Amino acid sequence: MTKTIPTYSKNDFGDFFRFGFIGGLGTLVNTFVFICLVRISTGLGIDNNQVLMALPIDNFNLRTVHLYIIFAFLVANFFNYALNSRFNFSSENKLSTQGAIKFLIIGVAACFIQIYLFSKLSQPGLVQLPTGIFDNSSGLRNIQYWSHIISIMLVFPINFIGNKIWTFRS
Numbered sequence: 001m002t003k004t005i006p007t008y009s010k011n012d013f014g015d016f017f018r019f020g021f022i023g024g025l026g027t028l029v030n031t032f033v034f035i036c037l038v039r040i041s042t043g044l045g046i047d048n049n050q051v052l053m054a055l056p057i058d059n060f061n062l063r064t065v066h067l068y069i070i071f072a073f074l075v076a077n078f079f080n081y082a083l084n085s086r087f088n089f090s091s092e093n094k095l096s097t098q099g100a101i102k103f104l105i106i107g108v109a110a111c112f113i114q115i116y117l118f119s120k121l122s123q124p125g126l127v128q129l130p131t132g133i134f135d136n137s138s139g140l141r142n143i144q145y146w147s148h149i150i151s152i153m154l155v156f157p158i159n160f161i162g163n164k165i166w167t168f169r170s
Helices: 010-043 064-088 097-122 143-167
Strands: 051-054 061-063
Touching: 010 064, 010 143, 051 064, 061 064, 064 097, 064 143, 097 143
Parallel strands: none
Antiparallel strands: 051 061
16 A cells, blocks of 8 residues: 655645734734633723633633633634635635634634633743743733734634635545
């Protein structure tokens, strides 16, 4: 039995860069929704770090801020699916229910990884962003905002590969 080595075409790299551009727009949408939710809840006196449920995973707790990440993800996910299916991938799944469900499944998996990474970057621990820089003294120094953006960038490859292989395969 002979194994074949996958080859990559210029089209794959074009898909990657278009997916990245659309993902960048989606990141802006995601971050905008996330920041709005954080600011509104803070204005209402809601503690964004309130523990909603303790999970037995690496001392991980489900917090209010994680709900904001999930909601922002859902808004951005639909935005990204519509743009990717229209402008990026030539696919039989263009704006189909089946394609949207596949896109959502991959996105949900990436979202859970993002929430875990966000928590590691924003909470005390080995990989927490430096609190001397991210001291929450302004929006540009808000540790949650930067943890959110960085965690989105870290899960980008999962989204691209999963959607290229499964959702938008030719």
